[in-house]
Amino acid sequence: MENNYICELEQIVNPENVITSFEERLTYSYDSTRLEYMPDVVVRVKNAEQISQIMKLANEYKIPVTPRGAATGLSGGCLAVEGGILLVMVDMNRIIDINPVDLLITVEAGVITEKVSKAVEHLNLFYPPDPGSMKSSTIGGNIAENAGGLRGLKYGVTKDYVNSIEAVLPTGEIVTMGANTVKAVTGYNLADLMCGSEGTLSIITRATLGLLPIPPDRVSILAFFKDMTDAAKTVRDIVAGGVITATLEIVDNVTINAIEDFLKIGLDRTVGAMLLIEVDGQKGAIEAEADIVIRTCKSNSVLSVRQAKSVQERDKLWEARRAALSSLSRIRPSTILEDATVPRSRMVELVNAINEIAKKYQMMIGTFGHAGDGNLHPTILTDLRIAEEAKKTEKAIEEIFKATIALGGTLSGEHGIGITKAQYLKLEISKPVYNLMKNIKSVFDPNNILNPGKMKCTWDI
Ligand SMILES: Cc1cc2nc3c(=O)[nH]c(=O)nc-3n(C[C@H](O)[C@H](O)[C@H](O)COP(=O)(O)OP(=O)(O)OC[C@H]3O[C@@H](n4cnc5c(N)ncnc54)[C@H](O)[C@@H]3O)c2cc1C
Numbered sequence: 320m321e322n323n324y325i326c327e328l329e330q331i332v333n334p335e336n337v338i339t340s341f342e343e344r345l346t347y348s349y350d351s352t353r354l355e356y357m358p359d360v361v362v363r364v365k366n367a368e369q370i371s372q373i374m375k376l377a378n379e380y381k382i383p384v385t386p387r388g389a390a391t392g393l394s395g396g397c398l399a400v401e402g403g404i405l406l407v408m409v410d411m412n413r414i415i416d417i418n419p420v421d422l423l424i425t426v427e428a429g430v431i432t433e434k435v436s437k438a439v440e441h442l443n444l445f446y447p448p449d450p451g452s453m454k455s456s457t458i459g460g461n462i463a464e465n466a467g468g469l470r471g472l473k474y475g476v477t478k479d480y481v482n483s484i485e486a487v488l489p490t491g492e493i494v495t496m497g498a499n500t501v502k503a504v505t506g507y508n509l510a511d512l513m514c515g516s517e518g519t520l521s522i523i524t525r526a527t528l529g530l531l532p533i534p535p536d537r538v539s540i541l542a543f544f545k546d547m548t549d550a551a552k553t554v555r556d557i558v559a560g561g562v563i564t565a566t567l568e569i570v571d572n573v574t575i576n577a578i579e580d581f582l583k584i585g586l587d588r589t590v591g592a593m594l595l596i597e598v599d600g601q602k603g604a605i606e607a608e609a610d611i612v613i614r615t616c617k618s619n620s621v622l623s624v625r626q627a628k629s630v631q632e633r634d635k636l637w638e639a640r641r642a643a644l645s646s647l648s649r650i651r652p653s654t655i656l657e658d659a660t661v662p663r664s665r666m667v668e669l670v671n672a673i674n675e676i677a678k679k680y681q682m683m684i685g686t687f688g689h690a691g692d693g694n695l696h697p698t699i700l701t702d703l704r705i706a707e708e709a710k711k712t713e714k715a716i717e718e719i720f721k722a723t724i725a726l727g728g729t730l731s732g733e734h735g736i737g738i739t740k741a742q743y744l745k746l747e748i749s750k751p752v753y754n755l756m757k758n759i760k761s762v763f764d765p766n767n768i769l770n771p772g773k774m775k776c777t778w779d780i
Pocket residue numbers: 350351385386387388389390391392393395396397398408428429449450451452455456457458459460461462463464465466467468469517518519521522523524644645733734770
């Protein structure tokens with residue numbers, strides 16, 4: 320049977336796109352977590368028709384199929400946990416249509432996120448969702464994870480820009496969900512359901528995405544604080560003061576030092592926390608907003624606050640923020656990045672809880688994140704090869720999640736559940752809700768072949 324299906328795959332796609340050698344499959348057995356699962360075969364697909372035929376074949380033989388974009392995912396979503404076919408989407412990378420009147424762009428799922436904005440820059444337009452990984456992540460992966468980004472506070476996340484999706488259902492039909500109109504209430508909002516479905520309900524092949532005019536001007540502000548609490552209070556007060564900044568990012572002392580070690584851009588290593596803030600819009604309006612931001616920093620005991628002096632300095636600061644995770648990951652053998660998210664009003668309490676947990680377990684935790692969204696990335700720097708460290712890490716993660724839920728928050732603001740957070744699902748969702756999700760999954764995928772083993776709650780294990 321196995322040889323049959325490999326031969327049949329080679330008839331659907333060019334044989335050179337069916338990868339079976341151990342060495343090559345190995346390179347597809349990882350993503351951006353520390354985990355590893357080996358697919359039985361890797362298939363690089365070119366169009367929806369090929370995927371449709373593969374799904375029909377997979378249903379016939381009951382073979383698991385896992386879609387994979389750029390593998391920048393942080394919850395193990397694109398790992399082939401049950402083996403089978405790994406479907407690589409990155410060759411589906413064409414920009415199909417740009418419509419400046421309707422402010423829409425249609426792209427294939429394997430297009431790199433940053434390329435969407437680059438493709439419309441000449442029309443003075445941009446695509447707002449900007450995950451830190453945007454230079455490598457794909458639009459399909461962004462939709463599947465409902466990716467957020469640095470501009471989430473003002474501009475929202477991926478789902479806010481998905482008008483319609485072309486997808487292949489697990490049973491092989493090619494369908495379109497959603498509409499390319501400003502308004503659409505025709506039936507259930509299935510395009511929205513695909514956002515955050517983590518590649519378990521359909522394989523996204525194409526998407527029509529919303530665009531916005533590039534704001535005419537922007538100002539970046541850099542503020543240093545003695546500790547994370549003062550910085551978190553400032554975040555809360557800026558928004559409460561009526562300013563919705565384009566970005567409002569927080570970085571703690573551990574992360575500042577990691578960035579400085581890596582990039583050497585002259586950040587103050589002695590401070591407890593840094594806020595990176597950007598306001599954008601019409602010149603007069605942003606000057607007034609920047610003024611409120613700076614005054615709010617001052618009323619929260621800021622150590623120093625200033626505007627970026629030049630475009631080069633501004634770009635360097637944002638590059639530094641985007642390098643936070645890679646900088647931290649150089650410190651210890653294992654980097655466990657979490658994604659705790661609370662209502663903004665509770666962020667001071669979350670920051671304090673993370674500090675307490677770090678002290679209790681004597682662990683190094685670097686924290687940074689989209690503070691304006693209440694979305695922090697406490698990043699545990701550890702060595703999981705040492706049993707005692709692994710045990711402490713597990714306990715610390717569980718306590719961070721418990722604290723997050725107790726503060727009215729959620730397990731994941733943007734990285735999804737996948738396999739890394741599945742064991743904690745029970746903390747947040749009730750059994751009836753979980754059953755509802757399972758029932759939705761079985762309607763789409765009666766043979767449970769599309770990305771099986773993901774979002775699987777301990778109720779099921
Ligand atoms: C340095 C770094 C910074 C990051 N910053 C952010 C951030 O700011 N915000 C944020 O939200 N995330 C961030 N991430 C996480 C990650 O980049 C996002 O989750 C991204 O959306 C994953 O895209 P991908 O193409 O790499 O998908 P993959 O990792 O390949 O896959 C992710 C999930 O999507 C599914 N999938 C992929 N393509 C398809 C498709 N065509 N159809 C159906 N399912 C599909 C996979 O099965 C899997 O479940 C960051 C990651 C890194 C490494």
